[in-house]
Amino acid sequence: MSSLKAPSLLTPQGVDYAMIDSGEGRKLERFGTVLVDRPEPQAVWERKLKAEKWAGAQAVFAPKGGDEEGESGNWELRGKVPERWEMSFDGMPFYARVTPFRHMGCFPDQSPQWAWLKQTVKPGMKVLNLFGYTGVASMVAAGARAEVVHVDASKKAIGFGRESVELAGMGEAKIRWICDDALAFVAREGRRGNSYDVVLMDPPKFGRGPDGEKWEFFDGMPGLLRDVAAITKPDGAVWLTAYALRVSSVALGTMLGEAMGKGEVEVGEFVSEDGFGRRFTNSMWARWEGTK
Secondary structure, three states: OOEEEEOEEEOOOOEEEEEEEOOOOOOEEEEOOOOEEEEOOOOOOOOOOOOHHHOOOOEEEEEEEOOOOOOEEEEEOOOOOOEEEEEEEEEEEEEEEEOOOOOOOHHHHHHHHHHHHHHHHHOEEEEEEEEOOOOOHHHHHOOOEEEEEEOOOOOOHHHHHHHHHHHOOOHHHHHEEEEEOOHHHHHHHHHOOOOOEEEEEOOOOEEEOOOOOEEHHHHHHHHHHHHHHHEEEEEEEEEEEEEEEOOHHHHHHHHHHHHHOOOEEEEEEEEEOOOOOOEEEEEEEEEEOOOO
């Protein structure tokens, strides 16, 4: 069993993003040059800024009735909002965009993970990014000259990731883009005898693979973690993130440590802080690191 460290809170760093204000169930954010107004059920306090400032948002997401998490709904675009626009992490450019389910094509709250990758990954390491979405983490690892395998069930998300790679001028970066079911891919890698130095996992609460495979976090994680443990090097690392789940970071870390075995597990939360110091949690995370 791995040892478990006390939880730590990580806020965005090195990324072209800011949460300007929050309150009354909403958050006002800047993604690059675009001001966005989105739902945030945790923001139960009053807003600090006047209505005129909030009215300056160029993209406003209105959730559908009955959606407690505010994930489904419609965007109201005010003025000229491009189909995609540039953001950056530590000088590395990538694209943001408004997408269905209120997302922006990137998760700036995960930037502490990107900073960890930049510090940890060495040339020639093999990195597997499961449920990789548009792939900023994959780009960071490839920028450190790792060999990256990026797996996601969405062809559209992979296409967005390729666009960001082109924007960043990373044409020779070693990223294999694979549209596949994460569980099936990891099981095949185990049968092939392949192994990785770093595995990243950002699974959704619910989802479907490209061929209709069903995914549910609590049903699927035990088997996925077992197979991930089989393809992770003993001195490697696994970083697991969980959004929109009724699970603590401690439980997440315990689950990860049980599957991975000997090593150390650090747990915590990705946290956003607005311009007035009010904070809330975006997701839980747990990171296992093996014996060196």
